Amino acid sequence: MKDCAYYQDLISRLVDREITPEQGEELAAHARECEECRAVYTAFSSLSALIADELVDPPEELCENVMAELRRSAVWKQNRRPRQIRRWAALAAVAVLVIGVGTLALPRLFRAGSAAKASNSMTAYSADSAAAEAPAAAPAAGTAEYESAAAEEAYDMAPPIAVSKDFAAPASDTTKSEQEMISEALSRSEEPETVAETVDVTGQGRGKAIASLLTGTQGELPSGVTPDRRFLLRFDVDGISSQVLISVYGDKVFFISLSGEESDMVLADCTWSELYAKIYY
Amino acid sequence: MTEEKILSIIRDVQKGDVNAFEAIVREYEKNVYNIALRMSGDREDALDISQESFLKAYHALESFRGDSKFSVWLYRIVSNTCLDFLRERRHRTELSLNVEDDEGETVEREIPDESLSPERLYERKLTREAVQRGLMSLPEDQRKILLLREIQGFSYEEIGRVLSLESGTVKSRIFRARRKLCEFLAEDGNISPPSSSRKTGGGDKP
Structure with a gap:
């Protein structure tokens, strides 16, 4: 004689329609004799109904938010389809930042172990897809330190160079303040998001170092404030890809997300160079 | 689709x-x-x-x-x-040191159903809340499995593939989850046909 636990296990399977006909008969025979198991059947099936029948409608913003976010990053997605173009676009997008922020030390974030000064003039590329199709081409001087092989490779792979001339501002323009340069570079980009990727970055555990530096100023995004400009930086550290999302608010405040997710944004509250200094040193 | x-x-x-x-x-x-x-x-x-x-x-x-x-x-x-x-x-x-006000009420949307009296609607609301409390009392793995079954309607085998588990494990976790949920609701007193076996030892027979 099997005990009720056995039959109740079958009841659970019956509710899920995962029972064989033989088991069904066996259970039915027992249930005729056992009031408790009949009650369990009622309980299990009403529970099932309670959970499944009263589904709420998801808020409309769910789909809207998801699609808005995806459309924002669509340009990036388009660029990354073929692998080679992706690498080119990625490095080129870094160049946007390089040029956009002028002589700021950002590119050293990406410095590879044996970084060498790239002798090529770098190719600037606007994250704006319209610019990508524009035939205008102009080399821009980059002061960035890149691993030259990677830079050359990227250069070789570059499809007909597409440069937004807006981004071709010489990096030697030192008359402007850093902030002005950042703001200008930012205001030229129509896409709120510029995505960059470098091929490889050494420097183990840098993410953790960044995190510990920034946790001191941890804060939530102020409600009602939307980031006007954001950079998503993707890179590989020791073969593990990671990303950092950096936002600029107004002219001074930066938010940074070490996971690349907006939800992980923390307040850095400093100028770009201060942020860099924090990260780099 | x-x-x-x-x-x-x-x-x-x-x-x-x-x-x-x-x-x-x-x-x-x-x-x-x-x-x-x-x-x-x-x-x-x-x-x-x-x-x-x-x-x-x-x-x-x-x-x-x-x-x-x-x-x-x-x-x-x-x-x-x-x-x-x-x-x-x-x-x-x-x-966090300060407790967030987490808007407490979670599943309180009323199903518009004019055939139900206000009392009945209120009762349903209580039941729904009790079920949610019960679900929250389950270990996460059991809760998740039960929801994949009840809401998405996956078979044991499909759940097994989602969670990389054997069907047998899925089956027994669902069973355990249901039994616990019944026990919870029986104690909570908000579901009418609870009578979960183990607790009462069958002492509730007429």
């Missing part, structure tokens, strides 16, 4: 048609949201979890080869996102 239709939409998305992804979101958002809602017990969290799941799915879509059902693939992402979220939330709660 048929699996074929879904696969053809996915191919469009993979070719770069972002807008096509909306149909995927629309198809699954209700179940995803409800699973997230019952996993987290909080509307805001459920929204975050759902959005994040879809974004992750989109970005991982390149890797979807159609070897398994799309829903199985998708719910693996949802499931991981839920667990990450809950883990993080626990962490957050432990860290």
Whole structure:
């Protein structure tokens, strides 16, 4: 004689329609004799109904938010389809930042172990897809330190160079303040998001170092404030890809997300160079 | 939507048609949201979890080869996102000194049903809340499995594939989850036919 636990296990399977006909008969025979198991059947099936029948409608913003976010990053997605173009676009997008922020030390974030000064003039590329199709081409001087092989490779792979001339501002323009340069570079980009990727970055555990530096100023995004400009930086550290999302608010405040997710944004509250200094040193 | 239709939409998305992804979101958002809602017990969290799941799915879509059902693939992402979220939330709660007002009431939407009296509606609301409390009292793995079964309607085998478990394990966890939920509700007193075996030892026979 099997005990009720056995039959109740079958009841659970019956509710899920995962029972064989033989088991069904066996259970039915027992249930005729056992009031408790009949009650369990009622309980299990009403529970099932309670959970499944009263589904709420998801808020409309769910789909809207998801699609808005995806459309924002669509340009990036388009660029990354073929692998080679992706690498080119990625490095080129870094160049946007390089040029956009002028002589700021950002590119050293990406410095590879044996970084060498790239002798090529770098190719600037606007994250704006319209610019990508524009035939205008102009080399821009980059002061960035890149691993030259990677830079050359990227250069070789570059499809007909597409440069937004807006981004071709010489990096030697030192008359402007850093902030002005950042703001200008930012205001030229129509896409709120510029995505960059470098091929490889050494420097183990840098993410953790960044995190510990920034946790001191941890804060939530102020409600009602939307980031006007954001950079998503993707890179590989020791073969593990990671990303950092950096936002600029107004002219001074930066938010940074070490996971690349907006939800992980923390307040850095400093100028770009201060942020860099924090990260780099 | 048929699996074929879904696969053809996915191919469009993979070719770069972002807008096509909306149909995927629309198809699954209700179940995803409800699973997230019952996993987290909080509307805001459920929204975050759902959005994040879809974004992750989109970005991982390149890797979807159609070897398994799309829903199985998708719910693996949802499931991981839920667990990450809950883990993080626990962490957050432990860290935060001031208790957030978490809008307490979680599942309180009234089902418009004019045939029911206000008393009956109120009763249903209580029941619904009790069920949610019961779900929250379950260990996360049991809760998740039960929801994949009840809300998404996956078979044991499909759940096994979502969570990398044997069907037998899925089966016994669902059973344990139901039994616990019944015990919880019996104690809570908000569900009429509880009479869970083990507690009372059958002493409630007439």
